[in-house]
Amino acid sequence: MTKIKSLADLKKMKSDLQSQIALREKSENPEGRILIKVGMGTSGITSGAKQIMEFLIDELDKRNVDAIVTQTGDMGYSYAEPTVEVKLPNQDPIVFGGVDKKKADDIIEKYIKNGELLDGIIPTNYETID
Amino acid sequence: MAKYKMHMLVCGGTGCHASEGEMLFENLKKEVQENNLENEVQVVATGCFGFCEKGPIVKVIPDNTFYVQVAPKDAPEIIAEHAIKGRAVKRLLYVDPVKKERIPDSKHMGFYKKQIRIALRNCGLIDPENINEYLAADGYEAMGKVLLEMTPEQVIKEMIDSGLRGRGGGGFPTGLKWQIASQNHADQKYVVCNADEGDPGAFMDRSILEGDPHTVLEAMVINGYAIGATKGLIYIRAEYPLAIQRLKIAINQAREYGLLGTDILGSGFDFDVEIRYGAGAFVCGEETALIHSMEGLRGEPTFKPPFPAQSGYLGKPTNVNNVETYANIPVIINKGAQWFASIGTEKSKGTKVFALAGKINNVGLIEVPMGITLREVIFEIGGGIQGGKKFKAVQTGGPSGGCLTERHLDTPIDFDNLLAVGSMMGSGGMIVMDEDDCMVAVSKFYLDFTVEESCGKCSPCRVGNKRLYEELEKITKGKATEQDLEKLRNLCHVIKDTSLCGLGQTSPNPVLSTLDNFWEEYLAHTNEKRCPSGVCKDLIRYEVIAENCVGCTACARNCPVNCISGERKQVHVIDQALCIKCNACLEKCKFNAIAVI
Numbered sequence: 001m002t003k004i005k006s007l008a009d010l011k012k013m014k015s016d017l018q019s020q021i022a023l024r025e026k027s028e029n030p031e032g033r034i035l036i037k038v039g040m041g042t043s044g045i046t047s048g049a050k051q052i053m054e055f056l057i058d059e060l061d062k063r064n065v066d067a068i069v070t071q072t073g074d075m076g077y078s079y080a081e082p083t084v085e086v087k088l089p090n091q092d093p094i095v096f097g098g099v100d101k102k103k104a105d106d107i108i109e110k111y112i113k114n115g116e117l118l119d120g121i122i123p124t125n126y127e128t129i130d
Numbered sequence: 131m132a133k134y135k136m137h138m139l140v141c142g143g144t145g146c147h148a149s150e151g152e153m154l155f156e157n158l159k160k161e162v163q164e165n166n167l168e169n170e171v172q173v174v175a176t177g178c179f180g181f182c183e184k185g186p187i188v189k190v191i192p193d194n195t196f197y198v199q200v201a202p203k204d205a206p207e208i209i210a211e212h213a214i215k216g217r218a219v220k221r222l223l224y225v226d227p228v229k230k231e232r233i234p235d236s237k238h239m240g241f242y243k244k245q246i247r248i249a250l251r252n253c254g255l256i257d258p259e260n261i262n263e264y265l266a267a268d269g270y271e272a273m274g275k276v277l278l279e280m281t282p283e284q285v286i287k288e289m290i291d292s293g294l295r296g297r298g299g300g301g302f303p304t305g306l307k308w309q310i311a312s313q314n315h316a317d318q319k320y321v322v323c324n325a326d327e328g329d330p331g332a333f334m335d336r337s338i339l340e341g342d343p344h345t346v347l348e349a350m351v352i353n354g355y356a357i358g359a360t361k362g363l364i365y366i367r368a369e370y371p372l373a374i375q376r377l378k379i380a381i382n383q384a385r386e387y388g389l390l391g392t393d394i395l396g397s398g399f400d401f402d403v404e405i406r407y408g409a410g411a412f413v414c415g416e417e418t419a420l421i422h423s424m425e426g427l428r429g430e431p432t433f434k435p436p437f438p439a440q441s442g443y444l445g446k447p448t449n450v451n452n453v454e455t456y457a458n459i460p461v462i463i464n465k466g467a468q469w470f471a472s473i474g475t476e477k478s479k480g481t482k483v484f485a486l487a488g489k490i491n492n493v494g495l496i497e498v499p500m501g502i503t504l505r506e507v508i509f510e511i512g513g514g515i516q517g518g519k520k521f522k523a524v525q526t527g528g529p530s531g532g533c534l535t536e537r538h539l540d541t542p543i544d545f546d547n548l549l550a551v552g553s554m555m556g557s558g559g560m561i562v563m564d565e566d567d568c569m570v571a572v573s574k575f576y577l578d579f580t581v582e583e584s585c586g587k588c589s590p591c592r593v594g595n596k597r598l599y600e601e602l603e604k605i606t607k608g609k610a611t612e613q614d615l616e617k618l619r620n621l622c623h624v625i626k627d628t629s630l631c632g633l634g635q636t637s638p639n640p641v642l643s644t645l646d647n648f649w650e651e652y653l654a655h656t657n658e659k660r661c662p663s664g665v666c667k668d669l670i671r672y673e674v675i676a677e678n679c680v681g682c683t684a685c686a687r688n689c690p691v692n693c694i695s696g697e698r699k700q701v702h703v704i705d706q707a708l709c710i711k712c713n714a715c716l717e718k719c720k721f722n723a724i725a726v727i
Contacts, residue, residue: 003388006396007274010265017266039254041340042372043333073341075254076495080177085254091192097177115133117174120142123189125179125511126245126497129461 041074143178157205253341272463291467293479298452319359329528349456412583431631474500478544527556530636532643568665591634678723
């Protein structure tokens with residue numbers, strides 16, 4: 001890995017990374033990448049987030065859905081672990097709570113393929129800075 | 131296959147359910163069907179919006195229209211106007227309480243500002259094991275700015291101006307702490323991150339380390355530059371294996387990028403971070419005990435002064451800050467002290483992360499601006515009490531804090547207000563209790579914890595807390611008198627006044643605050659030998675209510691000590707001498723025929 005040697009390097013790296021992400025998210029192609037994040041803090045993992053993440057990766061692959069699945073930290077919704085956030089191209093992200101394999105399957109079949117929401121989605125109720 | 135054009139999100143939280151939310155949901159579905167919109171509009175129930183006061187709530191996406199206090203009879207109008215004609219139903223829009231204007235969409239609503247995520251800004255958004263995601267989210271930019279564009283004095287001034295106070299519990303001004311450490315000269319200084327999160331029910335530090343470890347590393351470099359330290363240590367309990375693993379990954383990635391190590395970003399400043407493990411002792415959250423533990427000594431506190439800023443780790447000037455405190459620092463540098471100081475109350479700036487636990491619907495982590503009221507936190511963000519029961523008390527500050535009641539619900543939360551009402555901020559644990567919780571038993575629970583965690587160095591804490599626990603036990607067993615309560619109070623004050631460190635100085639707080647706020651409940655235990663909440667086993671008995679008992683034998687079959695007798699279809703009887711009060715009969719009875727008396 002190359003070292004970041006100056007503030008200018010750091011800023012360049014940031015804008016490169018940001019544009020990579022922007023490309024990924026705001027793809028001109030309406031069938032662009034789907035981004036899925038699984039909340040993998042301690043409380044998520046104890047509730048089975050690891051299995052859900054593996055399930056999503058395997059099943060999305062089997063069903064030929066082009067999506068990026070990444071892990072992330074605790075989303076704060078301990079009452080609804082495991083939590084999964086799905087961002088479809090050009091749409092606001094949606095957080096699904098209490099995801100078991102059945103619900104993960106519904107997320108793929110109903111929400112990702114069909115745009116249909118599932119009962120019990122968690123509304124965002126906080127403000128982010130910036 | 132049909133793709134929905136519009137979604138109507140109906141709040142399915144308990145509060146909205148209570149106010150006819152379910153009927154509204156059904157009506158909306160019916161209207162959608164009647165208008166043949168099943169393939170275009172989807173009606174879906176969601177989790178709690180945290181806005182129960184104005185429920186039931188309906189949010190329409192993609193346009194984010196936000197309807198409040200929607201009645202079941204409003205369903206036809208919403209479908210006819212909004213779904214078919216594409217016009218919002220103005221009368222149902224939320225009215226801004228200040229501007230008195232109707233707000234068309236949720237992105238402009240004030241209530242969304244009830245939670246502002248600063249310390250948790252990246253938690254649940256970035257991949258904690260990938261430094262690139264942190265870099266894309268402005269990561270290490272504050273560090274770059276500090277190392278290359280600011281003097282240490284400017285950094286400290288920025289911290290002082292921001293008004294940031296330590297988030298670990300004490301609330302000491304961070305800038306001042308840094309200033310003191312910077313003024314002590316030595317060949318080596320240390321920066322320590324206190325990740326020994328010990329309050330029962332608090333887990334914000336763990337979540338930050340697991341969700342955004344780089345922010346802590348970045349802040350430690352800034353801290354090191356400001357006070358002239360080149361070594362950083364993170365003291366973390368071994369019970370947090372995932373946080374440790376992610377920290378290690380983060381440290382390695384930062385080293386590979388040259389963001390830790392020598393001559394960081396060409397500034398000439400060197401800094402590196404190491405991890406030190408703790409064995410999970412509550413007292414090691416106290417900074418002197420923490421430092422001794424890192425030195426390989428027993429985790430016991432020592433008298434201050436000398437403060438760690440004068441003589442800390444290995445006798446060198448040391449600055450100790452908590453994880454959540456550090457998580458705020460890169461944002462303060464990036465957005466400026468003025469911005470940070472604009473959030474919060476006069477003496478407590480910024481936000482605080484709370485871990486909501488206990489009998490509350492939305493158990494979890496929240497981050498709110500200082501000055502928000504307990505009512506807003508519990509009933510709006512927290513979604514109210516489980517099972518629609520009555521709120522009784524909220525315990526803030528963990529074993530060092532106190533229990534607050536209904537009359538404190540409108541107190542704005544900040545460091546000083548909580549102290550003034552006999553509790554404290556602590557690290558931000560918030561345990562909500564309902565009518566079924568016995569406050570004497572609650573204080574006993576906390577004392578049990580303190581007795582276990584006292585390091586034993588000073589007698590007031592070692593012996594005093596043990597005696598305090600025994601007194602409480604006497605009360606819950608119905609063996610105490612009203613005079614004992616005075617003794618209890620006196621003992622509390624002696625422990626507070628004479629203990630060496632923060633642990634003993636605050637451990638009687640749960641007892642004192644419940645004595646103040648729930649005096650009647652203590653009296654019921656001592657004078658009437660009765661536990662009003664039906665919790666203290668020695669003061670309750672289970673009895674069969676004859677008129678409800680149908681003689682189904684369920685209780686007798688499930689009783690582990692066979693103390694229930696009775697023929698089929700005959701009223702059963704509990705033998706009080708044998709009953710162990712396990713509650714099994716009450717749980718199994720389908721006819722409400724078992725009562726706790």
